[in-house]
Amino acid sequence: MQRCPWARTDWSVPYHDGEWGVPVHDDRLLFEFLILEGAQAGLSWETILKKRQSYRAAFDRFDPEIVAHYGAQKRLALLSDPGIVRNRLKIESAVVNALALLAVREEFTTFDRYVWGFVDHRPKQNAWKSLADVPARTPESDALSKDLKKRGFKFVGGTICYAYMQAVGMVNDHLVGCFRHADLAQAAAESKASGDAWFVYILRCADASLYTGVTTDLNRRGRQHNDGKASRYTRCRLPAELVYQEAHASRSLALHREATIKALSRLEKESLIQRAGEER
Numbered sequence: 001m002q003r004c005p006w007a008r009t010d011w012s013v014p015y016h017d018g019e020w021g022v023p024v025h026d027d028r029l030l031f032e033f034l035i036l037e038g039a040q041a042g043l044s045w046e047t048i049l050k051k052r053q054s055y056r057a058a059f060d061r062f063d064p065e066i067v068a069h070y071g072a073q074k075r076l077a078l079l080s081d082p083g084i085v086r087n088r089l090k091i092e093s094a095v096v097n098a099l100a101l102l103a104v105r106e107e108f109t110t111f112d113r114y115v116w117g118f119v120d121h122r123p124k125q126n127a128w129k130s131l132a133d134v135p136a137r138t139p140e141s142d143a144l145s146k147d148l149k150k151r152g153f154k155f156v157g158g159t160i161c162y163a164y165m166q167a168v169g170m171v172n173d174h175l176v177g178c179f180r181h182a183d184l185a186q187a188a189a190e191s192k193a194s195g196d197a198w199f200v201y202i203l204r205c206a207d208a209s210l211y212t213g214v215t216t217d218l219n220r221r222g223r224q225h226n227d228g229k230a231s232r233y234t235r236c237r238l239p240a241e242l243v244y245q246e247a248h249a250s251r252s253l254a255l256h257r258e259a260t261i262k263a264l265s266r267l268e269k270e271s272l273i274q275r276a277g278e279e280r
Contacts, residue, residue, distance in 0.1 A: 004178045005131060011049040021184050023123055023169030023253055026246070027111045028275070030168060031101055032062035035094045037164045038155030039085045047085075054083025059094065061268070063275070064111075068098035093154035100152040116170065118144045122249075123188050124171045134173055137162045187252035198254035200261060202244035202273060205237035210269050212261050214254045218245060244273045 007016035024030055036055065040048045048055075058081050060066040070078075078084065078091045101111050108114040118140050128134045141162035148156040156164075166173045172188070174181035199218050203211045203225060211234050215221035224230035225240045234240050248254040261269065 001179055002177050003180070004175050009046060011046055015049055017180065020167060021169050021172055021174055021180060022256060023187075023249070024167075025112045025116070025248060025253075026257075027064070027101075027105070028062055030111055030115060031064045031067075031098065032056070033164055033167050034097060034101075034153075034156075035059065035062060037160050037167065038093055038097070039087075039090050040163070041090075041155060041160060043085065051084055054081070058084050061271075063271075064098040064101045065275075067094055068102055070095050070098075090155065097153050097155075100148075104151060115144070115168075118147075119165070119170045123169050123184070125185050125188060126171055126173055127176050128173060129176055131175070134175075135162070138171075140170075141165055183252075187250050190250045190252060197247040197249065198251050200246050200248065200254050200257045201242060202261070202269065203234060203240040204243045205234055205240045207237045209237060210243075210266070211237075211240065212258055212269075214251070214258050218242065244276050246276075 003013070003016055007013050024033065032055075036048050036052065039055070056062065058078055075091055075095070079086050079088060084091075104111050104114050108117075124140075126134075137158035141164075142158040144165070145156050145158045145161040148161070162171075165171050169184070172181060172184045174184065197216070199215055201213055201215065201218060201221070203213070203222075205211060211225075211231065213221065213231065221230060222240075222242055225234050226238055228235045228238065246257070248257060261272070264272070
């Protein structure tokens with residue numbers, strides 16, 4: 001199996017195969033990547049990957065509404081945390097960027113809608129043959145950088161923004177010989193051809209358990225569940241209530257997101273449901 005040549009270690013291979021270049025439409029994860037890309041400035045991405053779980057713990061899983069309200073005591077604690085990059089400017093920028101992101105939400109409803117607008121809401125499919133062909137920045141990343149800076153974001157230069165666009169799937173920069181290039185190109189083609197939204201949803205069953213699924217028709221699938229026709233799991237736990245939903249452009253992306261949500265702990269799923277309710 002051929003991969004991009006930068007993916008060679010126990011940290012980079014899983015990230016390359018499972019995340020890098022997969023379109024991200026969740027505001028929390030978009031914020032996470034924005035902060036991590038800024039933290040990486042002057043360091044290797046491998047260093048950041050090794051510290052990623054520590055970052056999630058230190059920054060409250062990158063919930064922008066929490067990070068935006070970090071006070072002096074919390075910031076000092078972060079400066080003493082060996083699990084993250086202890087750089088005062090980078091830590092301060094995380095708080096500043098959280099505040100700026102919340103302002104963007106006020107204008108665009110979601111940060112997702114804002115940031116994906118710089119690629120017309122569809123991943124750009126590149127066809128690089130070698131790492132030497134891949135640019136460090138592009139007109140799109142420079143435009144994103146300029147607008148983010150105007151809105152008060154920090155550590156968002158053109159090069160950082162292009163790395164961000166690569167990470168969250170706004171561009172497919174896997175080399176053409178890499179197996180992931182074809183995977184992501186196919187997902188993008190499916191999305192463009194179907195034009196239909198795929199929904200990842202969570203049901204709360206009568207026994208308080210949570211069930212995660214994928215569908216193109218939430219109303220129909222809800223009826224199927226409560227008629228006992230959709231899933232063996234929910235069949236003996238009815239009635240079931242829809243408590244969470246998010247839309248994706250293709251089945252492939254929805255299935256990937258479903259797997260991510262299923263891997264979350266019960267507490268993390270409840271937090272996801274709670275944030276969605278607050279945003280509504």
